[in-house]
Amino acid sequence: MAHDTHDIHRSRAEFEFIKRKRATEMRGQLTSFAMMIFLTLIAFTVVAADFSNYLIVPIILLLAAIQVVLQLYNFMHMSNKGHGMMAFFMFSGIFVAFTIVLTMVTIVWW
Amino acid sequence: MSSNSQKKGFGATIWDYMTTVDHKKIAILYLISGGFFFLVGGVEAMMIRIQLMKAGNDFLSAGTYNEVLTMHGTTMIFLAAMPILLAFMNAVSPLQIGARDVAFPFLNSLGFWLFFFGGVFLNLSWFLGGAPDAGWTNYASLALASEGHGIDFYSLGLTISGFGTLIAGINFLVTIINMRAPGMTYMRMPLFTWTTFVASALILLAFPPLTVGIFFMVFDRLFGANFFDVTMGGNTIIWEHFFWIFGHPEVYILILPAFGIFSEIFAIFSRKRLFGYTALVFATILIGFYGFMVWAHHMFTVGLGPTANAVFALATMIIAVPTGIKIFNWLLTIWGGNISFTVPMIYAVAFIPSFVAGGVTGVMQAIAPLDYQLHDSYFIVAHFHYVIVGGVVLAILAGTHLYWPKMFGTMLSEKLGKWTFWFFFIGFHLTFFIQHFLGLMGMPRRVYTFGADQGWDLFNAISSAGALLMAIGVIILLVNVVMTVVKGERVGNDPWGDGRTLEWAIPSPPPFYNFAQTPLVRGLDPYWIEKMEGNKEGMVYAEPLGDIHMPNGSFIPFVISLGMFIAAFGAMYHMDGHVWALPVLIGGLAITFGSMLVRSLKDDLGFHISKEELIADNERIQREARALEGGKKGGLK
Ligand code: HEM
Ligand SMILES: [Cu+2]
Numbered sequence: 001m002a003h004d005t006h007d008i009h010r011s012r013a014e015f016e017f018i019k020r021k022r023a024t025e026m027r028g029q030l031t032s033f034a035m036m037i038f039l040t041l042i043a044f045t046v047v048a049a050d051f052s053n054y055l056i057v058p059i060i061l062l063l064a065a066i067q068v069v070l071q072l073y074n075f076m077h078m079s080n081k082g083h084g085m086m087a088f089f090m091f092s093g094i095f096v097a098f099t100i101v102l103t104m105v106t107i108v109w110w
Numbered sequence: 111m112s113s114n115s116q117k118k119g120f121g122a123t124i125w126d127y128m129t130t131v132d133h134k135k136i137a138i139l140y141l142i143s144g145g146f147f148f149l150v151g152g153v154e155a156m157m158i159r160i161q162l163m164k165a166g167n168d169f170l171s172a173g174t175y176n177e178v179l180t181m182h183g184t185t186m187i188f189l190a191a192m193p194i195l196l197a198f199m200n201a202v203s204p205l206q207i208g209a210r211d212v213a214f215p216f217l218n219s220l221g222f223w224l225f226f227f228g229g230v231f232l233n234l235s236w237f238l239g240g241a242p243d244a245g246w247t248n249y250a251s252l253a254l255a256s257e258g259h260g261i262d263f264y265s266l267g268l269t270i271s272g273f274g275t276l277i278a279g280i281n282f283l284v285t286i287i288n289m290r291a292p293g294m295t296y297m298r299m300p301l302f303t304w305t306t307f308v309a310s311a312l313i314l315l316a317f318p319p320l321t322v323g324i325f326f327m328v329f330d331r332l333f334g335a336n337f338f339d340v341t342m343g344g345n346t347i348i349w350e351h352f353f354w355i356f357g358h359p360e361v362y363i364l365i366l367p368a369f370g371i372f373s374e375i376f377a378i379f380s381r382k383r384l385f386g387y388t389a390l391v392f393a394t395i396l397i398g399f400y401g402f403m404v405w406a407h408h409m410f411t412v413g414l415g416p417t418a419n420a421v422f423a424l425a426t427m428i429i430a431v432p433t434g435i436k437i438f439n440w441l442l443t444i445w446g447g448n449i450s451f452t453v454p455m456i457y458a459v460a461f462i463p464s465f466v467a468g469g470v471t472g473v474m475q476a477i478a479p480l481d482y483q484l485h486d487s488y489f490i491v492a493h494f495h496y497v498i499v500g501g502v503v504l505a506i507l508a509g510t511h512l513y514w515p516k517m518f519g520t521m522l523s524e525k526l527g528k529w530t531f532w533f534f535f536i537g538f539h540l541t542f543f544i545q546h547f548l549g550l551m552g553m554p555r556r557v558y559t560f561g562a563d564q565g566w567d568l569f570n571a572i573s574s575a576g577a578l579l580m581a582i583g584v585i586i587l588l589v590n591v592v593m594t595v596v597k598g599e600r601v602g603n604d605p606w607g608d609g610r611t612l613e614w615a616i617p618s619p620p621p622f623y624n625f626a627q628t629p630l631v632r633g634l635d636p637y638w639i640e641k642m643e644g645n646k647e648g649m650v651y652a653e654p655l656g657d658i659h660m661p662n663g664s665f666i667p668f669v670i671s672l673g674m675f676i677a678a679f680g681a682m683y684h685m686d687g688h689v690w691a692l693p694v695l696i697g698g699l700a701i702t703f704g705s706m707l708v709r710s711l712k713d714d715l716g717f718h719i720s721k722e723e724l725i726a727d728n729e730r731i732q733r734e735a736r737a738l739e740g741g742k743k744g745g746l747k
Contacts, residue, residue, distance in 0.1 A: 085287055089283075089311070089314075092399070096315050099403060100319070103351075103406070104348075104351065106418075107406075107418045108345065108347060108351065
């Protein structure tokens with residue numbers, strides 16, 4: 001018996017499970033990739049269609065926010081296990097920053 | 111490794127502390143420097159009270175009064191209260207979670223030295239042309255009009271020490287998330303560790319706005335930008351927003367660790383599990399969140415409009431709810447407990463009514479229309495001293511007594527401690543209670559004198575007398591410290607006899623590696639659980655005895671901070687057109703970035719304590735413990 005080679009023995013069920021999981025993950029990545037391209041197209045379209053700036057800017061900001069979330073979850077592994085604390089801190093930070101910006105916009109610069 | 115039982119020379123000890131990365135020694139550094147700044151701030155407070163002792167006094171000129179007042183507030187918040195709390199966090203929370211050190215020992219040391227040099231820089235203003243004089247809040251219209259370099263000392267000094275605090279906060283977050291011993295789940299963490307955690311999160315989110323605000327201030331004053339200059343299209347209110355977006359969370363950064371210390375004390379000296387542990391944890395987190403949504407209650411009279419005032423008034427009042435939850439939990443912890451009135455417990459019991467009084471005035475001020483009457487009067491001064499002195503400072507004094515044995519291995523005198531308590535406590539209420547009425551009678555805050563015909567003489571005289579009592583209390587504490595150090599009577603692991611958490615299961619002071627074997631935590635209050643099951647060792651272990659990896663000490667944090675300190679002088683005097691200023695600025699930055707480069711390029715892999723050394727050290731510890739036992743039986747008690 002060789003002590004320094006690691007053979008990983010997986011049962012048939014385990015193997016199937018992992019395979020299915022990888023396939024789901026892959027599908028998720030492809031879907032979000034497609035969605036991102038679609039979002040980018042929308043962004044270009046609203047600009048090309050010459051809508052009012054008051055419409056374009058919020059739409060693009062919204063699309064950007066969706067992109068960020070897609071990126072984080074589907075490509076940067078936030079959906080995987082053990083990222084709860086990280087997500088909690090990120091969303092707390094985003095929340096705090098959002099209230100500050102909202103207040104500034106509504107009571108200082110409006 | 112018997113290095114800590116050997117006597118070292120004075121120089122070697124100093125060098126040891128200048129290069130240490132051990133959280134327990136850094137705690138001592140924080141305690142000594144924070145304590146020093148506390149005394150400086152205290153002297154400034156006495157000068158304020160002497161000036162206001164009687165009508166028309168001329169002890170301080172109007173200009174000097176503004177400087178003393180500003181430096182009192184700034185020193186007490188940034189250089190005394192926060193660092194002393196950081197001292198306890200450093201000394202205790204890694205032990206409470208069963209860790210051998212914080213996650214980034216090097217950064218821990220860097221955080222301390224940045225704070226230290228920032229504080230020294232700020233205080234050098236006294237000798238270099240005058241201290242800042244625009245209040246600790248440094249409102250932009252005052253600050254931009256202030257002559258001399260006082261305000262520059264404020265902004266650069268706070269930038270440097272602010273970096274230090276931010277680094278410390280991040281370090282504790284990473285430590286508490288990643289370095290908990292096996293079994294130490296989040297919901298088994300002692301409350302002091304929890305409050306350290308939430309306060310660190312607040313530091314992480316609150317200090318950047320301050321840094322941004324100060325950055326604008328530096329640019330306005332030193333490089334001619336116009337962020338806050340109304341005549342040039344800037345907006346002076348934005349400073350107020352930045353300051354209070356930081357400032358309100360800051361007061362919670364101070365009070366949460368204080369709550370943590372008191373939670374430990376109530377449980378230990380009532381010999382009971384904390385009542386409502388879960389509620390206390392969630393109240394802490396909630397307070398942390400709400401803390402970011404209320405800053406404009408400091409700006410009700412600015413003219414934000416009725417809608418904004420109403421929103422912020424409501425948000426502010428909501429904070430009183432989790433705070434109230436905590437108060438009831440503490441009361442119910444004491445209820446039916448087997449109470450021993452040691453000095454820490456006396457402080458804790460005295461804290462409850464004092465802090466509640468401050469909370470009640472806080473809710474009064476949160477009523478926006480009423481605040482038009484109260485704002486910028488002595489009522490505000492009374493409010494924040496009730497919460498800060500009645501909450502934070504009492505916790506610091508209680509914590510000093512409680513954790514002194516863990517940090518230094520000796521016990522402060524209980525008798526002198528009680529004297530300190532009574533002088534301080536009576537003096538505190540005498541000084542500040544009456545200021546509520548001075549405020550209601552119309553005395554504005556931040557005035558350097560008042561007239562004899564205004565009817566404020568008697569109350570001001572009483573207030574000054576109270577301050578004298580507090581000063582006497584602090585002096586007795588100093589005597590206590592000196593006597594305890596001189597006597598040097600050693601104590602064992604659990605000197606209070608009723609410790610509940612892991613720090614009391616190891617020697618006082620702990621060996622430099624804290625735990626020879628990482629403990630296994632089997633529930634809330636792990637040491638108490640083991641004691642109750644008759645486990646003599648006080649711990650069960652999660653690993654066999656083996657080599658321990660430790661970080662090397664380093665002088666680099668000191669040098670990095672020194673470089674920033676030098677660069678700050680260059681930046682400041684550059685404005686006056688001195689030719690040497692620019693080279694000093696560049697030289698300072700070169701030192702800072704050069705030492706960072708050295709740190710990055712040179713591998714420092716630390717060292718290992720071998721199993722044999724651990725066994726030998728353990729024998730020494732056992733021997734000392736036996737000697738202590740013998741000594742007790744022979745003479746004392
Ligand atoms: C029940 C909780 C609290 C409420 C509702 C509350 C409310 C307020 C309000 C409305 C003000 C502004 C008053 C004005 O300037 O007109 C204020 C000022 C202040 N509070 Fe509180 N507060 C609370 C707890 C605390 C705590 C726990 C601390 C510190 C540990 C604190 C420290 C301060 C300070 C330092 C100021 C004055 C800042 C300055 O203008 O220099 N407060 N508080
Ligand atoms: Cu506030």
